[in-house]
Amino acid sequence: MISFAIILLFLVLLMNYSTSSIDKRNVNVIVDIPTGYSFFKVTEILNQAGLVKNRVFFYSLAIVKRAVRSIRAGEYEFNTSLTPAAMIDKLLHGEIKIHKVIIREDLSMREIAAVLDKEKLINKENFFEVATDEEFLKSLGIEADSVEGYLFPDTYFFDRSMSTRQIMKIMVSQFWKKVTPGMIKRAGEMKLDIHKFVTFASIIGKESGDDAEKPMISAVFHNRLRKRMRLQSDPTAVYDLDSFEGKVLRSHLRRKSPYNTYVIKGLPPGPIANPGVASLKAVLYPAPVNYLYFVSKKDGSHFFSASLAEHKRAINRYRYINNELIQQLKVQEPK
Known part of the structure; x- marks a missing residue:
């Protein structure tokens, strides 16, 4: 009892x-x-x-x-x-905490790693090891030496039990969903394989965050390639630097790098960022203009020019006769 x-x-x-x-x-x-x-x-x-x-x-x-x-x-x-x-x-019920992660368009692989690391979703060292794992890349359908360019910008929901491979697989899967067969066909008609297509889009995305402007940026680069001119894109000159403080200098433009389009001809060997749909479409549908140059204005937009003389005047107008930029022009038209 x-x-x-x-x-x-x-x-x-x-x-x-x-x-x-x-x-x-x-x-x-x-x-x-x-x-x-x-x-x-x-x-x-x-x-x-x-x-x-x-x-x-x-x-x-x-x-x-x-x-x-x-x-x-x-x-x-x-x-x-x-x-x-x-x-x-x-x-x-295994209701683990889910982290909402927003990957903005046109971030580089290094910048994406920083976003994921901030949420404690990855280990940076492991991230870059996985990003360059040849067998893993093949399993994702990527014929390149890194995952750069194929981590599609979007809003994701990850948890900390997920491995780096799982996270990358989800992001690359989203890339293949967004890059349609029609886009790949159109790129082929422009003599761009998938890797060159993504590389081209990544440069456009790094040059401008304004989707409305991207077809104009694309036209400039298409026109320069047709004329066998170097692309001379500032973001390519600093892409593979170990550290970059935010200001592109003459020394950057002259440095020897396989990515520096002030030095090399044509496109760099791979993407410099992970482009979104707007940048990808801009490659395929450039604006019907004859521009060869552009310079950024104070509001972040760009002024476009068809001749070097007009471009110099635009620099004087929009950058207060910046001596650093005038010196850059000596680099822009190599003999």
């Missing part, structure tokens, strides 16, 4: 415990559950995080709810207003 009373009392206390808030402060607490942890070890982690006040009651409740089994590894976010029963349900 006494034993029955004790059991009944325990069950009453357990029921009361299961429906009481962890803490009335209404605070979010994040915990990481490693792979392969038993529910007992999970309980210990929650206890250390201040989410489980009574380990015996919590573990007993888990037994009642048939939750004493392996829990999905990952990052969980619990609000202290939750009841222990609700916490266990969240663990049972």
